[in-house]
Amino acid sequence: MRRRKLIGAVVLSLAVSSCGGGNDNGGDGTGKPLVIDDEKIASAELYAAAQEQGEFTLYDNYPEEQWRALLDVFEEDTGIAVEHVRLVTSQLYERVVSEAAAGRPVADAVGFGDVTLMADLAERDIIAAYESPVGTSALKEDQYDTEAGWYTSANLGMVLAYNTACAERPVETYEDLLDPAYRGKIGLTPITVGGSAFSVYHFLRKTYGIEFWEKLAAQQPRIYESVVPLTQDLVRCEVPVSITSLGVVADQAADGAPVAPVFPEDGFPVFPNLVATTADSENPEAARVYLNWLLSERGQEALVEITREYPSRGDVDPPQVEGVKVPPADSEQVVSPGFQAWVELRNRWTKEWNATFR
Amino acid sequence: MSTGTGTGIDRTSVADPPLPQQEKPPGRMVSSLWRRGPFWALLAIMIVLVVLPIGMLLLASLTDSTPRPGDPVGNFTLDNFQALFSDRGIEAMVNSVLMALGAGVVAMSIGAALAWLAARSDVPARPLVQLAGIIPLFISGFVGAMAWSLVASPQSGYVNMLLRELGIDVTLNIYSLPGIIFVAGLYYSPYAFIFVYGALTLMNPELEEAASVHGATQPRVAMRVTLPMVRPALLAAGILTFALIIEDFPIPVILGAGNGIPTLPAYVYELMTVAPSDVNGASAVGMAMIVILIALIAGQRMLLRGRSYTTVSGKGFRPGQVRLRRWRWVAFAGVLAYLSLAILVPMLALLHTAVSGAVYYAGFGDLFQTDRWSTEPLVDALTTQAFTEGLINSLTAGALAALFGVALYFALAWFVNRSNIKGRRVLEHLATAPVAIPALVMGIALMWTWIVIPLPVYGTLAVLVIAYVIRFTPQGFGGISGAFQQIHSDLEAAARVSGASALRATTYVTLPLLRTSILSAALLVVVLSIRELASSIFLFTSDTRVLSVVVFGQWENGNWSRVASMSLGYSAVLLLITVVGRRWLRPA
Numbered sequence: 025m026r027r028r029k030l031i032g033a034v035v036l037s038l039a040v041s042s043c044g045g046g047n048d049n050g051g052d053g054t055g056k057p058l059v060i061d062d063e064k065i066a067s068a069e070l071y072a073a074a075q076e077q078g079e080f081t082l083y084d085n086y087p088e089e090q091w092r093a094l095l096d097v098f099e100e101d102t103g104i105a106v107e108h109v110r111l112v113t114s115q116l117y118e119r120v121v122s123e124a125a126a127g128r129p130v131a132d133a134v135g136f137g138d139v140t141l142m143a144d145l146a147e148r149d150i151i152a153a154y155e156s157p158v159g160t161s162a163l164k165e166d167q168y169d170t171e172a173g174w175y176t177s178a179n180l181g182m183v184l185a186y187n188t189a190c191a192e193r194p195v196e197t198y199e200d201l202l203d204p205a206y207r208g209k210i211g212l213t214p215i216t217v218g219g220s221a222f223s224v225y226h227f228l229r230k231t232y233g234i235e236f237w238e239k240l241a242a243q244q245p246r247i248y249e250s251v252v253p254l255t256q257d258l259v260r261c262e263v264p265v266s267i268t269s270l271g272v273v274a275d276q277a278a279d280g281a282p283v284a285p286v287f288p289e290d291g292f293p294v295f296p297n298l299v300a301t302t303a304d305s306e307n308p309e310a311a312r313v314y315l316n317w318l319l320s321e322r323g324q325e326a327l328v329e330i331t332r333e334y335p336s337r338g339d340v341d342p343p344q345v346e347g348v349k350v351p352p353a354d355s356e357q358v359v360s361p362g363f364q365a366w367v368e369l370r371n372r373w374t375k376e377w378n379a380t381f382r
Numbered sequence: 383m384s385t386g387t388g389t390g391i392d393r394t395s396v397a398d399p400p401l402p403q404q405e406k407p408p409g410r411m412v413s414s415l416w417r418r419g420p421f422w423a424l425l426a427i428m429i430v431l432v433v434l435p436i437g438m439l440l441l442a443s444l445t446d447s448t449p450r451p452g453d454p455v456g457n458f459t460l461d462n463f464q465a466l467f468s469d470r471g472i473e474a475m476v477n478s479v480l481m482a483l484g485a486g487v488v489a490m491s492i493g494a495a496l497a498w499l500a501a502r503s504d505v506p507a508r509p510l511v512q513l514a515g516i517i518p519l520f521i522s523g524f525v526g527a528m529a530w531s532l533v534a535s536p537q538s539g540y541v542n543m544l545l546r547e548l549g550i551d552v553t554l555n556i557y558s559l560p561g562i563i564f565v566a567g568l569y570y571s572p573y574a575f576i577f578v579y580g581a582l583t584l585m586n587p588e589l590e591e592a593a594s595v596h597g598a599t600q601p602r603v604a605m606r607v608t609l610p611m612v613r614p615a616l617l618a619a620g621i622l623t624f625a626l627i628i629e630d631f632p633i634p635v636i637l638g639a640g641n642g643i644p645t646l647p648a649y650v651y652e653l654m655t656v657a658p659s660d661v662n663g664a665s666a667v668g669m670a671m672i673v674i675l676i677a678l679i680a681g682q683r684m685l686l687r688g689r690s691y692t693t694v695s696g697k698g699f700r701p702g703q704v705r706l707r708r709w710r711w712v713a714f715a716g717v718l719a720y721l722s723l724a725i726l727v728p729m730l731a732l733l734h735t736a737v738s739g740a741v742y743y744a745g746f747g748d749l750f751q752t753d754r755w756s757t758e759p760l761v762d763a764l765t766t767q768a769f770t771e772g773l774i775n776s777l778t779a780g781a782l783a784a785l786f787g788v789a790l791y792f793a794l795a796w797f798v799n800r801s802n803i804k805g806r807r808v809l810e811h812l813a814t815a816p817v818a819i820p821a822l823v824m825g826i827a828l829m830w831t832w833i834v835i836p837l838p839v840y841g842t843l844a845v846l847v848i849a850y851v852i853r854f855t856p857q858g859f860g861g862i863s864g865a866f867q868q869i870h871s872d873l874e875a876a877a878r879v880s881g882a883s884a885l886r887a888t889t890y891v892t893l894p895l896l897r898t899s900i901l902s903a904a905l906l907v908v909v910l911s912i913r914e915l916a917s918s919i920f921l922f923t924s925d926t927r928v929l930s931v932v933v934f935g936q937w938e939n940g941n942w943s944r945v946a947s948m949s950l951g952y953s954a955v956l957l958l959i960t961v962v963g964r965r966w967l968r969p970a
């Protein structure tokens with residue numbers, strides 16, 4: 025409830041600011057380009073074709089309520105409707121690949137946080153090469169691939185988090201997790217769940233060596249299937265400390281739950297959330313307008329405010345968390361494993377992780 | 383393999399009732415050409431519905447790549463089974479068997495006891511007892527597990543907070559194998575109830591009366607006459623319950639996750655949710671479940687070999703009633719205790735979470751800070767477009783699945799029980815097979831199958847209806863086929879002798895006698911379809927989201943108040959259907 029009011033407020037405040045900022049959003053098919061806050065999001069030609077299509081279908085893995093709220097802002101801005109199908113990454117991937125192979129493509133755009141699977145979709149010619157004028161000018165070069173067609177839409181953070189009502193004391197560093205008091209009381213996710221967990225174990229191993237994996241495993245952490253049930257048990261104090269998603273834990277904190285994210289001095293990992301348009305799309309222009317909008321200042325600000333994730337653009341402020349100082353996006357504390365590490369190490373490390381933690 | 387779900391009798395060895403020189407019943411004799419056509423059509427339907435997806439899975443378990451459309455077939459390998467024989471795989475297997483056996487025993491004890499009380503005793507408020515037998519159907523395992531984690535998680539479970547408040551140094555830990563067994567046992571007991579209740583009410587009491595007349599005591603009659611007569615129903619219910627529990631994924635995932643209790647379905651879930659999903663590994667793990675079930679079904683056949691269980695003949699009767707005397711109220715108290723554990727406590731916990739909007743409490747007293755309570759989130763959740771659309775989709779898909787499903791199950795049961803066409807046993811095997819396939823793996827196989835079949839069903843509600851019809855064939859066919867076995871073909875024979883055609887005899891004699899079984903199968907399919915999650919999640923689109931998908935999505939979203947609210951609404955819908963439909967479970 026509270027979240028919905030908040031989202032309503034976001035939509036309103038953004039709408040006001042965009043009008044004040046000289047929004048040239050025609051929305052009436054008069055052949056004007058789409059410009060918001062002095063940023064050109066779509067050329068007149070692209071925008072007209074997109075408006076002609078009027079809608080597109082998005083397959084996305086981000087939690088539904090938040091992403092739908094973001095899409096509402098998009099619809100408000102552009103007049104283009106979005107059919108939103110929320111699926112977990114494995115199911116999303118299976119469906120997109122199977123639908124394309126059977127010649128029944130449904131999705132016009134896809135979004136999820138697994139670069140190896142996105143590369144696979146590019147290899148299968150399921151996503152379309154695209155040079156986004158907004159993306160190429162706003163992002164760093166390693167954040168997109170025009171030939172493959174994907175762009176980084178957000179940096180999803182994984183943070184230390186603890187229950188402020190029941191943890192023995194606030195955790196400040198990763199070493200604090202090795203405190204005997206937390207034996208059997210640490211919540212983690214398995215490395216197999218995807219980018220989120222891989223970035224965590226990659227960060228820990230690169231920063232503290234493989235010994236840290238062993239010491240952490242010796243603490244007998246509780247391994248949850250995903251960050252959501254993990255964070256629920258953190259809120260309910262079934263586990264007083266954890267490494268979990270910034271967006272999820274910040275959202276719970278904003279809802280009044282006794283949890284707080286911690287950004288250790290040594291840094292914390294983020295992994296990219298990606299977006300791409302599909303090759304056999306029936307509404308390619310509408311999907312492109314969405315991709316450009318999502319990477320625009322306007323889209324990024326809405327994303328940060330609604331999801332409380334890090335933006336992919338360096339010129340947009342990080343999320344606000346009450347009572348906690350959040351490092352800026354370009355801070356050295358924000359560490360990404362990089363695409364290459366993921367592709368190269370994923371399989372080998374999965375085996376090693378299983379041997380250590382299972 | 384005999385049926386794992388009907389009163390699985392090996393009919394090839396069933397002796398006809400002891401009527402000397404009796405001719406074969408006409409149903410068996412008629413094998414005219416006109417019947418071959420429908421038989422082949424039915425076989426073709428079953429091949430498309432069941433064999434294709436299972437074939438895909440078999441392929442997946444034995445090759446090194448995903449058998450999705452468009453991809454080349456992988457190389458033959460047995461490596462997928464490595465996962466199964468790792469330490470973790472073996473632990474998961476042991477846990478699964480323990481869970482299915484333990485929960486199966488709990489479910490069977492509760493279900494059979496309630497069935498006997500409702501059907502044959504003078505327990506007070508018998509309609510309520512009958513309702514108690516089936517009512518947990520309206521709580522899906524997923525909702526039940528979530529609610530029980532609120533009630534009895536070790537730290538902040540309401541019960542444990544209360545125990546601490548009272549200074550009692552005991553912690554009830556629902557996040558444990560006994561916890562999982564308890565919850566699964568509670569919510570799977572209706573299957574046992576439905577089977578046993580049906581058998582008890584259709585049973586001719588003359589045999590029991592004969593035993594009494596000859597001086598047998600009541601316990602002796604129960605042990606030596608009643609029990610042997612309902613043994614096929616008990617065994618069939620036991621095996622179905624075992625099969626459903628061993629493949630249940632929400633309960634062990636919600637209660638066992640993070641607590642080091644691997645089970646086979648949780649393992650399958652894990653393999654299916656890693657990206658990309660390891661379908662080959664998941665299929666191999668699924669094969670382990672199939673092997674366990676085949677062993678069980680073989681055991682069932684051995685136990686029932688060479689007996690006849692026909693108990694409904696042309697004579698009218700009314701089942702006798704056992705007087706409980708002073709145990710009446712004890713039994714009734716037991717029924718109330720069961721209702722509290724299965725329904726009242728978990729539903730109150732959900733209601734509390736829905737209206738209070740918080741899930742963390744420092745102590746038991748904080749639970750009752752009513753100033754924070756508001757019905758607004760509840761009303762809000764139940765009026766969202768997602769919920770109302772999901773409701774309409776679920777009801778539509780459930781009703782259509784019941785309609786088409788029951789027509790299919792009846793046709794299957796008729797051919798299996800009343801024809802002598804060679805190959806009718808194949809139909810029976812096909813009808814039983816889906817119970818052995820883990821639901822999640824079945825979901826993805828159905829997607830592969832229906833995406834390549836060139837009919838405009840993929841992406842529509844029709845594909846969900848098809849999935850439900852297939853998934854619940856064992857239950858629907860089992861119920862109707864079991865009833866067929868109890869109805870003596872003498873009845874049809876009488877009609878035939880009097881000049882009725884086979885079709886007319888079936889329509890006017892057998893069909894009315896099967897009315898209860900058919901309606902109860904239809905009701906079961908509606909309820910199970912509305913609860914179905916594992917296949918729906920692979921087949922829905924933004925226009926065809928069903929209620930289970932909406933609620934599960936909210937759970938993945940992490941909004942507890944919303945999950946609790948929607949779970950309540952979801953359960954209320956199922957409750958309404960169960961209560962309205964309960965009279966169909968009474969004998970015809």
